Amino acid sequence: MSMQTARPPERGDFIRDIVAADLQAGRSKTVVTRFPPEPNGYLHIGHAKAICLNFGIAREFGGRCHLRFDDTNPIKEEQEYIDAIQADVRWLGFDWGEHLYFASDYFEQLYAWAVELIRAGKAYVDDLSADEIREHRGTLTAPGRNSPWRDRSVEENLDLFERMRQGEFPNGARVLRARLDMTAPNINLRDPVLYRIAHVEHPRTGDAWCIYPTYDFAHGQSDAIEGITHSICTLEFEVHRPLYDWLIESLPVPSRPRQYEFARLNLTHTVLSKRVLLRLVNEGHVRGWDDPRMPTISGMRRRGVPAEGIRDFAAMIGVSKADSVVEVGQFEHAVRDVLNRTAPRRFAILDPLKVVIEDYPEGQTEEMEVANNPEDPSAGTRKVAFTRELWIERDDFRDEPPPKFFRLAPGREVRLRSAYFVTCREVVKDASGAVIELRCTYDPATRGGDAPDGRRPKATLHWVSAAHAAPAEVRLYDHLFADPYPGADGRDLFGNLNPASETVLRGCLVEPSLVGAPIGETVQFERLGYFSPDPDSTPQYPVFNRTLTLKDTWAKVQAQANTGS
Numbered sequence: 001m002s003m004q005t006a007r008p009p010e011r012g013d014f015i016r017d018i019v020a021a022d023l024q025a026g027r028s029k030t031v032v033t034r035f036p037p038e039p040n041g042y043l044h045i046g047h048a049k050a051i052c053l054n055f056g057i058a059r060e061f062g063g064r065c066h067l068r069f070d071d072t073n074p075i076k077e078e079q080e081y082i083d084a085i086q087a088d089v090r091w092l093g094f095d096w097g098e099h100l101y102f103a104s105d106y107f108e109q110l111y112a113w114a115v116e117l118i119r120a121g122k123a124y125v126d127d128l129s130a131d132e133i134r135e136h137r138g139t140l141t142a143p144g145r146n147s148p149w150r151d152r153s154v155e156e157n158l159d160l161f162e163r164m165r166q167g168e169f170p171n172g173a174r175v176l177r178a179r180l181d182m183t184a185p186n187i188n189l190r191d192p193v194l195y196r197i198a199h200v201e202h203p204r205t206g207d208a209w210c211i212y213p214t215y216d217f218a219h220g221q222s223d224a225i226e227g228i229t230h231s232i233c234t235l236e237f238e239v240h241r242p243l244y245d246w247l248i249e250s251l252p253v254p255s256r257p258r259q260y261e262f263a264r265l266n267l268t269h270t271v272l273s274k275r276v277l278l279r280l281v282n283e284g285h286v287r288g289w290d291d292p293r294m295p296t297i298s299g300m301r302r303r304g305v306p307a308e309g310i311r312d313f314a315a316m317i318g319v320s321k322a323d324s325v326v327e328v329g330q331f332e333h334a335v336r337d338v339l340n341r342t343a344p345r346r347f348a349i350l351d352p353l354k355v356v357i358e359d360y361p362e363g364q365t366e367e368m369e370v371a372n373n374p375e376d377p378s379a380g381t382r383k384v385a386f387t388r389e390l391w392i393e394r395d396d397f398r399d400e401p402p403p404k405f406f407r408l409a410p411g412r413e414v415r416l417r418s419a420y421f422v423t424c425r426e427v428v429k430d431a432s433g434a435v436i437e438l439r440c441t442y443d444p445a446t447r448g449g450d451a452p453d454g455r456r457p458k459a460t461l462h463w464v465s466a467a468h469a470a471p472a473e474v475r476l477y478d479h480l481f482a483d484p485y486p487g488a489d490g491r492d493l494f495g496n497l498n499p500a501s502e503t504v505l506r507g508c509l510v511e512p513s514l515v516g517a518p519i520g521e522t523v524q525f526e527r528l529g530y531f532s533p534d535p536d537s538t539p540q541y542p543v544f545n546r547t548l549t550l551k552d553t554w555a556k557v558q559a560q561a562n563t564g565s
């Protein structure tokens with residue numbers, strides 16, 4: 001029996017409980033879910049939550065999950081989005097197999113069902129304009145009023161609906177509405193619109209149609225056609241559920257899906273709305289839908305976020321019915337967790353300062369053995385060339401070190417990672433007094449990074465050989481919105497864009513193994529953060545995006561919460 005093949009979920013939630021109970025009681029033989037994006041933009045991290053939920057449930061309970069494009073509004077929909085959405089779901093690690101569907105595949109069937117509703121006296125053609133319909137709808141406190149066209153005969157409705165389809169009327173001239181109850185307390189039941197006229201080319205059906213079903217009319221019926229058992233959506237659809245059920249019960253649909261709602265994901269410093277994301281793109285605030293600052297799946301991928309990090313985050317936040325805002329730091333924590341385990345360590349200098357080791361033989365090169373990942377011995381080691389002239393991070397030196405600054409300073413000894421201890425003997429400055437070079441000496445007995453006498457410098461620095469270093473560009477990223485709650489309390493969304501959300505560094509120098517690093521492989525620049533090659537890289541000149549810094553403020557907050565009162 002199917003329930004025996006159903007494995008318990010790794011972590012329960014109220015939707016998984018419902019699915020498990022339905023399988024247990026035999027109300028569903030198998031679970032069939034769907035992810036139903038509208039192809040009017042790229043997917044964002046909120047969609048990722050819905051994807052992990054729908055595909056995750058199907059996987060855990062041995063069912064299946066469909067990818068269905070809700071392509072009912074051709075005014076805003078494009079093939080580019082259809083392609084991008086499929087690539088993003090795949091990249092996230094999910095597979096719909098043969099079950100790729102489009103609501104537009106059902107247009108003929110939906111039309112036939114609309115005709116049945118008219119025949120049953122449950123739908124009518126309304127000549128009111130959109131404004132008049134809104135005006136007749138009433139408010140939360142005031143009932144609506146019937147349209148003067150509400151009592152047309154079935155014959156007249158059939159004739160007009162047919163002529164709507166034939167293209168006789170201009171956009172907005174007429175709509176098809178359900179005949180429900182204009183005084184219903186739930187506004188969604190006040191004769192909702194089922195069909196609109198739109199003389200617009202559709203990405204898939206071309207000019208075959210000039211009337212298009214609304215979400216409300218298309219969605220539940222598409223679920224029924226596909227045999228969806230659990231139609232999972234976000235809370236804003238809760239008030240649509242009575243209409244969903246009414247349509248399913250009014251029509252001879254082939255199966256009986258049920259809708260369940262969960263709270264959408266909200267993140268601090270982030271806006272999850274395709275409408276706003278589209279504006280960011282169109283107004284040139286970002287490099288495109290896949291800009292590394294965008295909360296889109298493609299933006300996160302370009303930034304170097306591993307799919308596993310997004311899936312872990314979804315599992316970590318879980319699913320509930322209560323609206324909340326998740327700290328973006330929690331997302332970063334999940335991503336760091338994966339990267340800390342998996343990202344190879346590399347040496348890169350963002351703001352280079354020259355170091356000359358005066359007593360190191362000129363022309364000599366030593367291959368230093370450097371661990372690829374101290375967290376993972378199986379990641380092995382690599383050879384990094386060491387020479388007399390090196391670059392270190394400018395920030396790792398202070399001419400006059402403040403208290404607690406343990407890195408390099410005049411007269412001080414530090415360790416160069418996996419190489420030698422060096423001591424700063426002289427500081428070379430230019431005419432303006434800026435430090436341009438450090439003259440150091442080294443201790444040959446410390447090769448590999450340990451002293452036979454057991455002395456331990458307080459700081460270990462990363463470095464690259466000047467003769468071997470490769471130039472690179474590095475792009476540092478910060479929140480796109482400085483405000484943790486962008487647009488809250490009527491604040492202007494676009495007035496709040498963080499001017500420092502992107503900083504481009506051009507004179508960076510990286511170890512040669514980073515040239516030609518594959519796109520999609522995120523590395524740790526030791527002591528600096530996680531970085532990932534950008535598609536703007538060329539074979540000669542790599543460009544890196546900073547995925548995240550190393551600092552995990554979320555972990556600190558958690559630790560404080562746990563140890564605090």
Ligand code: ATP
Nearest residue numbers: 036037038046047049050233234264265272273274
């Ligand atoms: P947006 O509000 O960003 O424009 P949308 O809801 O219009 O998104 P759809 O393409 O209709 O986008 O969404 C597809 C599915 O993803 C829906 O089932 C929707 O409920 C879900 N979804 C959208 N945003 C979120 C979110 N922030 N958290 C969880 N699920 C979401």
Ligand code: MG
Nearest residue numbers: 037038070215
């Ligand atoms: Mg939507």
